[in-house]
Amino acid sequence: MATQNFDQVIIDIVDYVEKYQITSDVAYETAWYCFLDTLGCGFEALEYEACTKLLGPLVPGTTVENGVKVPGTHFVLDPVQAAFNIGAMIRWLDFNDTWLAAEWGHPSDNLGGILATADWLSRNSDPGAKQILVHDVLTAMIKAHEIQGCIALENSFNKVGLDHVLLVKVASTAVVAHMLGLTREQTLNAVSLAWVDGQSLRTYRHFPNAGSRKSWAAGDATSRAVRLSLMAKAGEMGYPTALTAKTWGFYDVSFKGQPFKFQRAYGSYVMENILFKISFPAEFHSQTAVEAAMTIHHQLIKAGKSSEDIESVIIRTHEACIRIIDKQGPLNNPADRDHCIQYMVAIPLIFGRLTARDYENDIASDRRIDALRQKITCVEDSQFTADYHDATKRSIANAITVKLKDGTSLDEVVVEYPIGHAWRRVDGIPLLFDKYRKNLSRVYSAEQQRKILELSLDRAALEVTKVSDFVDMLAL
DSSP states (O other): OOOOOOHHHHHHHHHHHHOOOOHHHHHHHHHHHHHHHHHHHHHHHHHHHHHTTTOOSSSTTTOTTTTOTTSSSSSEOOOOHHHHHHHHHTTTTSSSSOOOOOSSBBGGGGGHHHHHHHHHHHTTTTTSSOBBBBHHHHHHHHHHHHHHHHHHHHHHEEEEEEETHHHHHHHEEEEHHHHTTOOOOHHHHHHHHHHSOOOOOOGGHHHHHHEEEEHHHHHHHHHHEEEEEEHHEEEEEEEETTTTTTTTHHHHHHHOOOOOSSSSSSSSSSTTBOOOOOOOOOOOOHHHHHHHHHHHHHHHHHHOOOOEEEEEEEEOOOOHHHHHOOOOOOOOOOHHTOOOOHHHHHHHHHHHOOOOGGGHHHHHOOOOHHHHHEEEEEEEEEHHHHHOOOOOOOOEEEEEEETTTTOOOOOOOEOOOTSSSSGGGGHHHHHHHHHHHHHTTTSHHHHHHHHHHHHHHHHHHHHHHBBHHHHHHHHO
């Protein structure tokens, strides 16, 4: 029987992972920022029982010999379960990096599978074998970011009801398979298996079903990638036309019969232009609105007024923001609230802050919040929408106008680029490091913090550190 050719999309992913050499120092520098920030987001999540109750081994008390040490915990797990643990921590508070295009997502979600695999390999390598270094983790991150982000540029999975974490599964599978030393044929098989998998619906991100699965969905996806890669390494077959097979392939079943479109070849573009959430743990389409609301809060205080004096609020915004986070009516849980722009603007207008704690029930019960939410209206600005999709701009603009009960209106506050945007790196990176330091302090003693910071803030030294040695520093 003739050998079936793999779909070109699958071939291109595997060719990129196996053959492309990352030469951009900007990409590696940004990956370093991303690595630290992503770990920090996981440390903050450890303060929330809703997250920690899902962590640990599947069978309580199980410890794996030479297993993966989950940062910030005592757990030593197999690489699949460790990938879930790390991935769930990273994503829990919606505070890690973001990529906005036709599809949205958080490419640092892939670190769950990447770090778990790297630590496992590092602890189980033969004496004298090439060591797995943090530099290798950064390389895998750049490539996972690129795969997820480049597919997302022109292809909207949310419009067909699928969650963006399917791209985490595909990207993680490709880079993890390569890290595990799979042959080319095995890697093709693994990536095809990721596409054949049933993909997550966006049900848990939207009314009336918004819930906490959105916080562990990426952990599930990146851990599934490790499992599929290990299966392919064991010899499990692949499915060459997983995308294009008539009737039964991904395109016909899940993508309305349309093939993927691509804006650019894989390189290091996505990592270089990734968006960081620095100031606020909020869905990224709201970041500039929250920044504008903070400015307005200070204006109100200076004028001797408060949120109680507000008659109405108009948010001039882009289409994606309205489609994803423009919500009225009851908000049932923190997962619902951190995807409601009215809530995320009301909190800073009232309190002059927006933290992860502000999504919890005790804060949400404040009557002023829902009262102010009812006064907030979103309207689309077609230019904001165009600039959002413009590859030379990729702005995430929001503008807020507040009308007061005395009939006066405050000047509109416009913010086009959030502090975490590539165009604001000079302003943002010092604050990103401050965020990392604060998150370390949530978990570690002063002496551990000092040791971790001494190494991790020295990029050159960190990159040549053996992965297991660095993870040892992060374990409890």
